[in-house]
Amino acid sequence: MAFTRTRLFTLATLFAAVTASGSAFAHAHLEHQYPAADAAVAAAPQAITLNFSEGVEANFSGLTLTGPQQIAVKTGPAKRNEKDEKQLIVPVEEALKPGDYQVDWHVVSVDGHKTKGKYRFSVK
Template sequence: MAFTRTRLLTIATLFTALTASGSALAHAHLKHQYPAADAAVTASPQAITLNFSEGVEANFSGLTLTGPQQAAVKTGTAKRNEKDEKQLIVPVEEALKPGDYQVDWHVVSVDGHKTKGNYHFSVK
């Protein structure tokens, strides 16, 4: 069975559509954060900074911060860095006491996909 020009064009179009759709279905993945995952910091951070693989919508994104004995820590409104749409900054409104903390974050990327995750850090 010989390949005709039409059949080759159809296969090429299908291959292009399949490989291009992977990037269209991308989600905002957490690339790095401050305080870093599993880090031990000596000073209480003034903000939690999250950097993602693609732009995020601050109005639909945020985090909860819990400390020792699962106590909720008051945080401010999540804002996107004015110069970097991939960076979300959440102010910490109270000084963190020594102990272990968990960050539970959720974001909506600029293409509408939702992503969530968590990580830990400690204050000495």
């Protein structure tokens, strides 16, 4: 019976440790963005704004913006919002023409984890 209690205690301790440290394995997940995914905007954005579930490191984060006919659009360096470490802002350095655009983003969260993704929007 002592062996069973010891085994149960060990399993319970292991479970508690894994559950409690779940946030240590977190990644910065994209929560919302501007322009929004699948949106059709009337005015071309001057920046792409990405909001994440946790803080990001701007020096190791960024995006590629691809326009109609898969032509890359020139963007500036990614910057973190001074008042919100979860928000990444990338200036668009060219006027966007009407058409479909794809944003391929990558970030490194403040805890060092890498995340990437993509979404599309269009300019009317």
